[in-house]
Amino acid sequence: xxxxxxxxxxxxxxxxxxxxxxxxxxxxxxxxxxxxxxxxxxxxxxxxxxxxxxxxxxxxxxxxxxxxxxxxxxxxxxxxxxxxxxxxxxxxxxxxxxxxxxxxxxxxxxxxxxxxxxxxxxxxxxxxxxxxxxxxxxxxxxxxxxxxxxxxxxxxxxxxxxxxxxxxxxxxxxxxxxxxxxxxxxxxxxxxxxxxxxxxxxxxxxxxxxxxxxxxxxxxxxxxxxxxxxxxxxxxxxxxxxxxxxxxxxxxxxxxxxxxxxxxxxxxxxxxx
Numbered sequence: 001x002x003x004x005x006x007x008x009x010x011x012x013x014x015x016x017x018x019x020x021x022x023x024x025x026x027x028x029x030x031x032x033x034x035x036x037x038x039x040x041x042x043x044x045x046x047x048x049x050x051x052x053x054x055x056x057x058x059x060x061x062x063x064x065x066x067x068x069x070x071x072x073x074x075x076x077x078x079x080x081x082x083x084x085x086x087x088x089x090x091x092x093x094x095x096x097x098x099x100x101x102x103x104x105x106x107x108x109x110x111x112x113x114x115x116x117x118x119x120x121x122x123x124x125x126x127x128x129x130x131x132x133x134x135x136x137x138x139x140x141x142x143x144x145x146x147x148x149x150x151x152x153x154x155x156x157x158x159x160x161x162x163x164x165x166x167x168x169x170x171x172x173x174x175x176x177x178x179x180x181x182x183x184x185x186x187x188x189x190x191x192x193x194x195x196x197x198x199x200x201x202x203x204x205x206x207x208x209x210x211x212x213x214x215x216x217x218x219x220x221x222x223x224x225x226x227x228x229x230x231x232x233x234x235x236x237x238x239x240x241x242x243x244x245x246x247x248x249x250x251x252x253x254x255x256x257x258x259x260x261x262x263x264x265x266x267x268x269x270x271x272x273x
Contacts, residue, residue, distance in 0.1 A: 035080040038107040040071050047075030048111055051090040056083025056186050085186045095197045095210050099189055117201040118211045123254035133160055135175035137230040140252040145245060169242040175231035182210040184224045191216050200227055202255055225250050
């Protein structure tokens, strides 16, 4: 049986996608069943009950829907229409995404304990030489290294582009209650040779979002970091200097306490030099 290979990079568990997908099948898997059946366990092999399992968003509008299920006491679940990517989440475990090749009848997934959470601390003093941008969620952007574009409010969100002074790569910063999903689009996972996910945690609220990164087959690296109901960041870049710069901005993420949360209009005006 061909197994997925796990490596450690930047303190994250990274899952390399094999060229073949035999690891998704168990010896007893049957091609005659409908939908997707699965079993979720811990890394020690114990059944994981109460895991939230949900598939790809439907292509039909509106509204877009995801089929979802919850694992039973034996860690089992069933999705009739899982789509191309299935997601798994439960308190106390790392989030997990799994690419599902067409026709796959059965999967087995092992969830791991959190190892390297991204901490979104309460916003305090901004970093020296930086400009703080955001609304409820905020980032520190180094002034000397980039051009900051955008920032106009559109309905209920604000979008900025952070561009290095040389090259075409850019970082997007999105702010607003529906600005950015905590899960990247299916295509990001499907076109990647590796990807990983970890939790975003605040000291007061616990888990508030998901930090996902990967690498496409053309060596382009990508990252989507989003807090539910607040916004986040997203980039695609090939150059190592761009990746380092963008990661520096993303890793500066902080949150404004609810009692001090400004409106989108206030945030837009406060973000100006």
